[in-house]
Amino acid sequence: MLVLMNVNATEEQTQTVCKRVEELGYRPHPLPGATRCAIGITGNKGAVEADALSQLPGVAEVIAVTKPYKLVSRDMKSEDTVVRFNGSDATVGGTELALMAGPCSVESRDQLFRVAESVANAGARFLRGGAFKPRTSPYAFQGMAEEGLQLMAAAREAFGLLIVTEAVDHESLALVEQYADMVQIGARNMQNFALLKLAGRAGKPVLLKRGISATLDELLMAAEYVMSEGNYNVVLCERGIRTFCDHARNTLDVSIVPAAKKLTHLPIIVDPSHAAGKRDMVAPLARAGIAVGADGMIVEVHCDPDHALSDGAQSLYPDQFAAMVGDLRRIAEIVGRTLYEPQTKQQPQKKQQPAGAVVAK
Ligand code: PEP
Ligand code: MN
Numbered sequence: 555m556l557v558l559m560n561v562n563a564t565e566e567q568t569q570t571v572c573k574r575v576e577e578l579g580y581r582p583h584p585l586p587g588a589t590r591c592a593i594g595i596t597g598n599k600g601a602v603e604a605d606a607l608s609q610l611p612g613v614a615e616v617i618a619v620t621k622p623y624k625l626v627s628r629d630m631k632s633e634d635t636v637v638r639f640n641g642s643d644a645t646v647g648g649t650e651l652a653l654m655a656g657p658c659s660v661e662s663r664d665q666l667f668r669v670a671e672s673v674a675n676a677g678a679r680f681l682r683g684g685a686f687k688p689r690t691s692p693y694a695f696q697g698m699a700e701e702g703l704q705l706m707a708a709a710r711e712a713f714g715l716l717i718v719t720e721a722v723d724h725e726s727l728a729l730v731e732q733y734a735d736m737v738q739i740g741a742r743n744m745q746n747f748a749l750l751k752l753a754g755r756a757g758k759p760v761l762l763k764r765g766i767s768a769t770l771d772e773l774l775m776a777a778e779y780v781m782s783e784g785n786y787n788v789v790l791c792e793r794g795i796r797t798f799c800d801h802a803r804n805t806l807d808v809s810i811v812p813a814a815k816k817l818t819h820l821p822i823i824v825d826p827s828h829a830a831g832k833r834d835m836v837a838p839l840a841r842a843g844i845a846v847g848a849d850g851m852i853v854e855v856h857c858d859p860d861h862a863l864s865d866g867a868q869s870l871y872p873d874q875f876a877a878m879v880g881d882l883r884r885i886a887e888i889v890g891r892t893l894y895e896p897q898t899k900q901q902p903q904k905k906q907q908p909a910g911a912v913v914a915k
Contacts, residue, residue, distance in 0.1 A: 803831020
């Protein structure tokens with residue numbers, strides 16, 4: 555059920571409707587739009603008694619939502635959601651494309667800072683890097699955990715980047731929430747409903763990656779889990795799905811971008827790195843993602859990919875990343891988007907520690 559308020563409804567009238575919804579035993583989700591506020595109602599098993607709400611002052615219409623997802627739906631909010639970040643003018647879902655780049659895993663201060671400097675200078679506004687890694691093999695590098703998060707936070711200070719990093723379980727989510735600007739929920743956890751609910755209670759925007767065999771509906775329902783707990787800042791991410799094709803690590807399903815845009819107001823970005831699996835295919839897929847209307851991308855970059863502790867084969871060298879961003883700028887113009895242009899070259903603002911990997915392979 556969805557309550558649409560009048561264009562000139564007051565804040566007090568919206569509050570009164572929310573209170574009434576609570577009295578009925580349900581949860582109200584007020585989502586202000588450009589012209590009017592819509593209040594989504596969750597927690598109801600069957601139909602909500604529409605009369606109890608439609609007569610309240612300021613209410614324009616009470617609409618039954620037939621789709622299984624409600625809060626993520628365009629019925630709830632017709633205009634695009636723009637996700638914002640404290641202390642930054644970077645956005646996801648606005649006119650400016652969101653560019654997130656960095657290593658697959660945080661490996662050392664030197665490794666992270668070198669990549670961070672290069673991607674910041676190329677125009678990235680977000681630094682990616684996993685401190686908790688979901689690896690197929692239990693013997694593969696599992697990440698630097700909290701020490702990795704501390705390095706990410708230091709890189710944020712040094713280069714003015716927002717940091718996005720993955721949480722894999724309840725414990726890591728509590729830590730990631732403290733350090734990161736954006737909490738990544740990985741493909742393998744897209745249907746970890748307990749983790750999604752917890753992310754819904756986190757105070758940070760969530761980057762939700764599509765599961766390797768998830769349909770669009772399943773991805774939207776996963777986002778609905780996060781939103782139903784009160785966190786409305788969710789960004790979807792297409793990172794390739796499992797198909798019969800074996801010429802790439804996964805198949806980048808670019809068609810999900812326009813399909814998602816029809817159904818949801820949430821931003822959607824692409825991850826060409828995990829789709830490609832191979833460095834030489836990353837830039838072409840990235841160009842396709844922006845051409846098809848994605849709101850940005852997340853890309854793996856490493857200064858010494860041959861010695862990366864994870865996903866070296868698909869990591870771009872910094873100069874390849876910069877060249878790719880140049881091409882994306884031209885495509886952005888055609889699709890009516892912009893890409894951030896750094897004004898000055900970034901230099902680390904704090905004295906660097908001596909180089910050297912902290913973690914062994
Ligand atoms: C990652 O971003 O490094 C990652 C593990 O991604 P995904 O969950 O898409 O595999
Ligand atoms: Mn990776």
